[in-house]
Amino acid sequence: MARVLGLPDDIRACLFDLDGVLTQTAKVHQAAWKRTFDEFLRRQDPAAEEFSSADYNEYVDGKPRKDGVRDFLAGRRITLPEGSDDDPADAATVAGVATRKNELVLAELEEHGVQVYEGSMRYLRAAKEAGLSAAVVTASANGAHVIEVAGFADLVDARIDGLVAARDGLRGKPAPDTFLAGAEALGVEPAQAAVFEDALSGVAAGRAGHFGFVVGVDRVGQAAGLAERGADVVVQDLDELLGTTT
Numbered sequence: 001m002a003r004v005l006g007l008p009d010d011i012r013a014c015l016f017d018l019d020g021v022l023t024q025t026a027k028v029h030q031a032a033w034k035r036t037f038d039e040f041l042r043r044q045d046p047a048a049e050e051f052s053s054a055d056y057n058e059y060v061d062g063k064p065r066k067d068g069v070r071d072f073l074a075g076r077r078i079t080l081p082e083g084s085d086d087d088p089a090d091a092a093t094v095a096g097v098a099t100r101k102n103e104l105v106l107a108e109l110e111e112h113g114v115q116v117y118e119g120s121m122r123y124l125r126a127a128k129e130a131g132l133s134a135a136v137v138t139a140s141a142n143g144a145h146v147i148e149v150a151g152f153a154d155l156v157d158a159r160i161d162g163l164v165a166a167r168d169g170l171r172g173k174p175a176p177d178t179f180l181a182g183a184e185a186l187g188v189e190p191a192q193a194a195v196f197e198d199a200l201s202g203v204a205a206g207r208a209g210h211f212g213f214v215v216g217v218d219r220v221g222q223a224a225g226l227a228e229r230g231a232d233v234v235v236q237d238l239d240e241l242l243g244t245t246t
């Protein structure tokens with residue numbers, strides 16, 4: 001049955017990233033990061049170079065929030081103290097910058113809700129109808145909330161999100177830990193699971209975990225980068241896979 005989904009025959013489960021794969025929230029995250037970092041950099045140096053789309057794709061997308069803060073600022077040769085989770089949003093600490101970014105994301109979700117990708121919803125329903133199981137594997141600490149608001153919680157058999165990762169000490173993408181936990185939660189071996197990812201760090205995690213198939217979802221014109229980091233196939237929307245054979 002996996003064949004009608006454009007997947008190898010032995011695939012039994014799908015591990016979907018959330019933001020940018022199932023929901024259009026990657027744009028929300030990117031805008032929140034840009035505002036957070038631009039405000040922060042300008043306080044340090046009014047002439048600082050702005051946070052760019054390339055910065056988002058290379059340093060931040062798909063990673064746990066604090067890893068994104070550290071990795072982007074390291075690229076600018078800035079090291080901040082870690083601080084603590086109750087630091088105010090204007091604190092010059094990793095925790096403070098991460099808090100500011102999350103405040104902006106939550107305000108945006110509150111105001112505008114969550115939009116899904118309709119092609120991804122068709123694919124998710126087709127996968128379930130074909131008898132495959134589905135997990136959402138996301139670095140987002142807001143994963144449960146986003147799935148609930150988007151209205152497809154009934155199609156998701158397991159969820160590994162930022163809160164689960166923190167609780168269980170799982171390393172974030174590009175490490176494969178969270179995808180491996182997703183496969184385990186669905187009771188399949190990595191070789192029986194397909195990973196669906198829009199982030200460079202995410203397809204790298206798929207390759208690192210030796211999953212049966214890695215689908216790169218190119219929403220921003222980085223198909224070559226996704227293929228290079230580990231995607232077996234790159235599509236612009238998941239429903240391109242329906243009716244194809246691998």
Ligand SMILES: [Mg+2]
Nearest residue numbers: 017019020198
């Ligand atoms: Mg993503």
